[in-house]
Amino acid sequence: MTALAYNFKSDGLYYNILSETDRTVEVTYYRNDGYGSYYNDAYGDIEIPSKLIYDRKTYKVTSIGKYAFYKCSGLTSVTIPNSVTSIGISAFYNCSGLTSVTIGNSVTSIGNSAFSNCSGLISIIVDESNPSFSSIEGILYNNDATTLIYCPITKKTVTIPNSVTSIGYSAFSGCSGLTSVTIPNSVTTIVQSAFSNCRGLTSVTIGNSVTSIGKYAFSGCSKLTSIYCQGTKPPRENPRESIVFSEAILKECTLYVPIGCQAAYEAVDPWRNFWNIEEMDFSGIDDIISDNIGISVINRAIHIDNADGNMLVEVFNLSGKSVYRGHGNIVDGLSTGIYIIKIADKSMKIKI
Template sequence: MDEKKILTVILAIILIIPVGRKWYDFLAYRFFDIGFVSSSPLNFEKLSDTEIKIVGYNSDLDKDFKIPSKILILPNIYTVTCIGGRAFYRCKNLTSIKIPNSVTSIGDWAFYGCSELTSIEIPENVTSIGHNTFNRCSSLSNVKIPNSVKSIGYDAFYGCSSLTSIEISNSLTSIKDETFYGCNSLSSIDIPHNVTYIGEKAFYDCSNLTSIKIPYHVTRIKDQTFYGCSSLTNVEIPNTVSFIGNEVFYGCSSLTNIKIPYSVTYIGDRAFMRCQNLDVVIDNSWDKIGTGVDVFEGCKSVDYTKLPSSINDITRN
């Protein structure tokens, strides 16, 4: 008797039977009052009479794992719509995972510390990715975030040191604090034009990043956003930016020139410190700007005679 006939018989007589591993992707045989299923490597929690979310795993998963879209918990069939917080936390043998189209959200810390995970498919129906979701997935090499995703939490890709490329949803309006902190293999990224906010340390120590274009709707560049991006050679700052925070470009030693638009009214402490090859151009349409301390400390190539008088007394080493 084939698997389809077996399932038909089970549904017809509503038998509860033990299930072999090969059935785990659609069949579980016991549902507890607290909402978990057994006879599966996954743990589930009931969300409604038709929906269920993954909340954890109770045994080793296959290295290449496919999350089911439907779960049979007799007598009902549930749709998997959510990957809950910490669902695959530190699942270190996992190398790839496929998420079904039924999933609409991925929770906080969901794949934290999955250090062998190299690839993941995020389906088009996902609208939110929580904070720390892929934190310390140090083998993850490329990710495509579909346009359905409207929010990504802070630290989402923190420490993804093998990440070389990422496609970001055009629906995003913000990049949260430390989103790509320590992604030191990332060489390029296109920030969607709808983004209005880039958080502190968003690209901290992305030492392979070579160029960045800040979207037009961004008005403030937060503290340490590009700190330690030592391969950064090209930065485009739009004339909507009024504030450049502390240590924003600290240690960007490959940055040779940058144009600061007339809209900027303040540059924070050590904003360009140790950018030793930098020559800076400040728009001539204004001559007054507020600054913090040691803005151009260690910038040996800066021609201070070209700077407004208001910042002409900054440390020049």
């Protein structure tokens, strides 16, 4: 049944009163249809107030409620004040016009899917004094950057820092422009739906410390052709979250594992379900080039982002033959296969 969901409206936004005693309110939607759709007519660049007056009473805005701006396509940017302490589940879900979000210093909780499917979102910026969350290059992390919470889906290349130990719920969900990702050795957990619907993703390298992978972690990754698991012990799946890979991935994607470990991977789920498992020598190859250099493959060309123009770039095939040596940031003309890229004293494998 359709129902109004707010107590009052002020300056184009809808609010629920949380406490008359404390005079606190949350931002909310104006109605729901009873079938899982919520409505808000907010438009343009919005700066949510820290306090407001209604019926001759002053209220403090302390929360962005769940589904508050759900599918609010007219919203282009939002600034969340220091008075707000929480952002609810799916608060900005599918806000297709939203390009930037600025979060104040008092937010201590952000609900699942708060920014999922925001197809135009470029960056999330967190106040530097926030004790709970941080942002690096527009990507949302917890304060000490041990958990990657959300990556805007417009990102094409992402370098995950070595501080990260967990890839959070739906962290990369819908990142259709992402073509390859290297998960560093520091990461131990990939949570449910972490890379779901990354439809451009072709290659994933999983570091040697991952212990668990959650349900639907790679669902909808229809172009995934290569998974590189560097751990000598196969990452485990949660028995209660056993659907990690689609049938298409299991059939079409090649799983590369360390030399001498194929039997171990063929003995446990979900790895034993892969049709194609091959052994590879991962020794001597770092999981990332550096903390700020991004490597990606676009239209069969290797793109190197943020590298110093004076840095020597070398590309070798797996036989050790040099196929490129120079200072460019794009290497093309290579045939399909696996290559080793070396910049300064760091190297990594990549597949074309």
